[in-house]
Amino acid sequence: xxxxxxxxxxxxxxxxxxxxxxxxxxxxxxxxxxxxxxxxxxxxxxxxxxxxxxxxxxxxxxxxxxxxxxxxxxxxxxxxxxxxxxxxxxxxxxxxxxxxxxxxxxxxxxx
Amino acid sequence: xxxxxxxxxxxxxxxxxxxxxxxxxxxxxxxxxxxxxxxxxxxxxxxxxxxxxxxxxxxxxxxxxxxxxxxxxxxxxxxxxxxxxxxxxxxxxxxxxxxxxxxxxxxxxxxxxx
Numbered sequence: 510x511x512x513x514x515x516x517x518x519x520x521x522x523x524x525x526x527x528x529x530x531x532x533x534x535x536x537x538x539x540x541x542x543x544x545x546x547x548x549x550x551x552x553x554x555x556x557x558x559x560x561x562x563x564x565x566x567x568x569x570x571x572x573x574x575x576x577x578x579x580x581x582x583x584x585x586x587x588x589x590x591x592x593x594x595x596x597x598x599x600x601x602x603x604x605x606x607x608x609x610x611x612x613x614x615x616x617x618x619x620x
Numbered sequence: 621x622x623x624x625x626x627x628x629x630x631x632x633x634x635x636x637x638x639x640x641x642x643x644x645x646x647x648x649x650x651x652x653x654x655x656x657x658x659x660x661x662x663x664x665x666x667x668x669x670x671x672x673x674x675x676x677x678x679x680x681x682x683x684x685x686x687x688x689x690x691x692x693x694x695x696x697x698x699x700x701x702x703x704x705x706x707x708x709x710x711x712x713x714x715x716x717x718x719x720x721x722x723x724x725x726x727x728x729x730x731x732x733x734x
Contacts, residue, residue, distance in 0.1 A: 552725030
């Protein structure tokens with residue numbers, strides 16, 4: 510079993526819809542949870558960063574962490590064509606900078 | 621604001637050839653990483669360097685070597701390229717403080733081995 514599981518299936522949604530992405534993980538020591546966004550032919554860039562359980566909101570983006578279920582989510586409200594990208598979850602243990610990545614979800618927002 | 625710079629951006633190699641991918645960061649980060657990204661496989665860690673003078677194997681190190689030349693530069697070498705090494709390679713860097721693990725990525729090197 511991989512440390513981080515993310516269903517890599519592509520996701521197409523109409524503009525304005527809510528996008529819901531999630532990852533599960535097996536290592537209970539993970540404390541830092543991140544979502545990276547990667548546009549086509551570009552490097553990943555950090556989108557959201559959360560520590561331990563709870564919610565974090567940044568504009569149209571909400572990240573949720575449920576450590577008891579080992580489950581993290583990213584929600585994108587009022588999705589825009591500019592949100593079309595691959596979204597990768599990542600997580601790490603305190604004191605260890607190695608990030609464990611999910612496989613990524615390709616999201617396409619259709620105008 | 622260069623951040624993480626990788627060279628070259630594209631490369632085609634013949635099987636058995638060697639090459640070195642260069643990476644430099646200007647953020648004074650201690651930690652640097654090399655990943656490969658393949659369709660359906662996500663980002664896989666090849667090697668990383670927690671600090672200047674140290675390197676460690678990641679998930680898929682076979683066929684690669686690395687050198688942490690100084691704090692800024694971390695190179696990845698393919699001694700005898702194989703078609704299985706066709707991939708997009710990303711270099712990244714991060715601070716080494718316990719709570720800040722944000723990694724900054726370069727733009728990638730697209731490598732094709734024929």
